[in-house]
Amino acid sequence: MGPVRGPALAALLAALLAAASPATPAGAVEVLTGTLRKAAASGTVVIGYRTSSIPFSYVEEGRGDGHPIGYAIDLCLEIVDDIGKAIGRDDLGIRYEPVTSENRIPAVVSGQIDLECGSTTANAERRRSVAFSPVTFVSATKLLVPRGSAIASYRDLAGKRVVVTAGTTNEAALRGLLARLKLEAQILTGRDHAESFAMVRDGRADAFALDDVLLYGLIASAGEAGRGFTVLPDKLSFEPYGIMFRKDDPALAGVVNATFARLAENRELRWTYEKWFLKRLPNGTRLNVPMSDELRTSFQVLGLDE
Known part of the structure; x- marks a missing residue:
């Protein structure tokens, strides 16, 4: 209709x-x-x-x-x-x-x-x-990493730990990208976005793959601590909400x-x-x-x- x-x-x-x-x-x-x-x-x-x-x-x-x-x-x-x-x-x-x-x-x-x-x-x-x-809304899957991270692009994910939130389209986008590039990375799962972000904050994960606007929201909600993270420009997928x-x-x-x-x-x-x-x-x-x-x-x- x-x-x-x-x-x-x-x-x-x-x-x-x-x-x-x-x-x-x-x-x-x-x-x-x-x-x-x-x-x-x-x-x-x-x-x-x-x-x-x-x-x-x-x-x-x-x-x-x-x-x-x-x-x-x-x-x-x-x-x-x-x-x-x-x-x-x-x-x-x-x-x-x-x-x-x-x-x-x-x-x-x-x-x-x-x-x-x-x-x-x-x-x-x-x-x-x-x-x-x-x-x-129209978003895109991107990567959040700590500032100063060795990961400057999705091409740097080989051997890294990348967290996704369970049940999101971001996991399929990430797996598909890694398969196409023949990169081996460990994919971890968080119960919700807050837990996934926490895994990067405390060092259990090296990067977080999520819709870019949600990553910006998590950084903003973290206050001063959010200044320690950045979102990479590479788009892994297109996400219309x-x-x-x-x-x-x-x-x-x-x-x-x-x-x-x-x-x-x-x-x-x-x-x-x-x-x-x-x-x-x-x-x-x-x-x-x-x-x-x-x-x-x-x-x-x-x-x-x-």
């Missing part, structure tokens, strides 16, 4: 709302399908989040309510608002469930979570199991696409990007990651007027 714009957006949400408004709540639930029916019946949308995917989805240390924050979380909250409008509920609640790189796809497929709001690459293999929103949800759910897909079209047309998509990638994060640091040409083009297709 393509993006929905302007009057078509209003018409879609109005049609969904009308379908969800028979004489009785029970009747409303019956005419809905998929995730919208689940949300109408339970009164809740379950958001899957990552604990250390800065600035997409993470838990800020010392934050009172313990809820995740980030760019992807903000986008998902907009989707939840539109789900509420579509099913005629202004009391729709949110339950947050932490997920990892390894269990995030099964959590969506099984119905444990309704939206996965993190830093997930939308590739062809994953689309066989789940669906994705329009592109939210999206919000993940259940496949074969056209009603939810319509709401998701409508949300992104709305955010593009009223420029909130740009403002949300700038909030998390150009302005100061809650901890006072800045990532200073300008919007890529690829992402700008994707947003323009959705209706963002430059």
Whole structure:
């Protein structure tokens, strides 16, 4: 289903709302399908989040309510608002469930979570199991190393220990590259990005292969200690991100696409990007990651007027 714009957006949400408004709540639930029916019946949308995917989805240390924050979380909250409008509920609640790189796809497929709001690459293999929103970010696999490291390029990885986070596309990209170059390196696995970064910080690994923007986020969150690390310029893979949800759910897909079209047309998509990638994060640091040409083009297709 393509993006929905302007009057078509209003018409879609109005049609969904009308379908969800028979004489009785029970009747409303019956005419809905998929995730919208689940949300109408339970009164809740379950958001899957990552604990250390800065600035997409993470838990800020010392934050009172313990809820995740980030760019992807903000986008998902907009989707939840539109789900509420579509099913005629202004009391729709949110339950947050932490997920990892390894269990995030099964959590969506099984119905444990309704939206996965993190830093997930939308590739062809994953689309066989789940669906994705329009592109939210474009990243690339790169290597983080300590400053002064002998590793100046991926060609220097022979005999080195490289950590990846379990369940990420970065591992496949790294293994494929090493195989093509006929380089022997030891690949280690961290449970999440924070653990993988810690393995480089304490010397258990020589390099960390991850999406570049996540590496910048980890460096920024480390404060002064982050100054001891750098991200190499070589790109090992192309990583377009999206919000993940259940496949074969056209009603939810319509709401998701409508949300992104709305955010593009009223420029909130740009403002949300700038909030998390150009302005100061809650901890006072800045990532200073300008919007890529690829992402700008994707947003323009959705209706963002430059």
